[in-house]
Amino acid sequence: MNHPYHLPPDLLAQAQFDSPVGLLTTAASPRGISLLAFDLPLLPGVAVDPSQRWLAQLGAELARYWQEPALPFRVPLDMHGTAFQRSVWQALTAIPSGATCSYADIARRIGSPKAVRAVGAANGANPVAIVVPCHRVIGSNGTLTGYGGGLPRKQTLLQLEGVLLL
Numbered sequence: 001m002n003h004p005y006h007l008p009p010d011l012l013a014q015a016q017f018d019s020p021v022g023l024l025t026t027a028a029s030p031r032g033i034s035l036l037a038f039d040l041p042l043l044p045g046v047a048v049d050p051s052q053r054w055l056a057q058l059g060a061e062l063a064r065y066w067q068e069p070a071l072p073f074r075v076p077l078d079m080h081g082t083a084f085q086r087s088v089w090q091a092l093t094a095i096p097s098g099a100t101c102s103y104a105d106i107a108r109r110i111g112s113p114k115a116v117r118a119v120g121a122a123n124g125a126n127p128v129a130i131v132v133p134c135h136r137v138i139g140s141n142g143t144l145t146g147y148g149g150g151l152p153r154k155q156t157l158l159q160l161e162g163v164l165l166l
Contacts, residue, residue: 004125005035005037005125005127007027007035007043007080012030013052013055014026014027014043014047014049015049015052015059016042017050017062019062020066020156022149023038023039024037024038024062025039025042025043026058027043027046028052031076032075032077033058033076033077034080034127034128035127036128038129038148039149057075061073061074061131062130069097069160069161070097073131075131077128077132079126079127079128081125082122084122087110088110088122088123089128091106091110092106092126092132092133092134093132095136097161097162098161099136100163101136101137102139103116103117103120104116104140106123120145126148129149133157135154136158136163144158
């Protein structure tokens, strides 16, 4: 399986969910959700079990998100990456629904104001889309910039959350 994510070796289960932005593949470890990705095939060697507790909770929270995007996700996460990546991902979770910020804003929030490109790379390596809202990061000039799920998905998610785009 070729994907850019660092996943824990002890994944318990995986599931796929249909959504307004396409097929979502998700996987969980004993500690929480480790993956939520667009257009990714099922992971080999991992049981398909949408009733696993973290996957079931995520499925319910995603269903709620499509109706009420301002409500926060509560499902526990188990994301694996470098310390820098984890600091970026933590900063992303602080961006509220309906708001956006720039890569430079995130770089300043994590105390690395010159690391704008590295923030962009960490944003792109986010293994838990939507829940860790990397779609809320836009260019400093207010335009949409790259998104692993594609710019049309990014635009759809932001519009769902009430963000007015230029």
